[in-house]
Amino acid sequence: MGRDWKHLADTIEAARETKNLTQVALAEKAGVSESTIQNLESGQERKRVPASLHKIERALGWKPGSGERVLEGGEPEEQQEETAAPPSDLPLRIVHELQDGPLLDATVVDLTPFGSDARMIVVVKGAPDASPEQIRADLLAWAKAQRHMQNIPTGDEPDEKAN
Missing domain, CATH: 1.10.260.40 (lambda repressor-like DNA-binding domains)
Known part of the structure; x- marks a missing residue:
């Protein structure tokens, strides 16, 4: 087949x-x-x-x-959504935000280009009662923010305004 x-x-x-x-x-x-x-x-x-x-x-x-x-003619298998509680060492306001609304996306940003070995974790949550249109708009806003973040100078480039 x-x-x-x-x-x-x-x-x-x-x-x-x-x-x-x-x-x-x-x-x-x-x-x-x-x-x-x-x-x-x-x-x-x-x-x-x-x-x-x-x-x-x-x-x-x-x-x-x-x-x-x-x-091959079959059906996809869905990933099981993780329902683990947020780590207890997170600030309460972050724990609260993580529990509220649907998870739209998450990413880890490596800060090495900015002179740090740290990582930044970005979690994108939607409103609990968001409509499909609002979720789409939120995802597009997140995509725009990601593009903006990718274009932030690292400080290693010459400053064109100074020239």
Whole structure:
């Protein structure tokens, strides 16, 4: 039996829509281009499985290997959401924020380029009663903030204003 690219396309699209994500929002969450999502959702036959499929699996909350399973005619396996309590050494206001509203995204920022061995953890939470439209808007705002953060000078670059 060959790979069922149409089944993969339909499954990705359905999962994306269930999570109220646009193609753009899914692409940003997965760290791939919008055209990657569009191509996969087109169902077009391919010779190889794209390397980006594992990123899309993760962004959709699927267990690793789910994309291949779908290509073989199966269904994706959902990751079990972790319901562990936040570490007790966090400030109470942070614990409270972590418990309130749906988790939209999280990332770890390596601060080495800024001269530190520390890491910054960013958790993006939505409002508890957010509509799908608000969640989409929140994810797009987070993507914009991420792009802005990636463009912050490290201090190692020459200051063009000083010249």
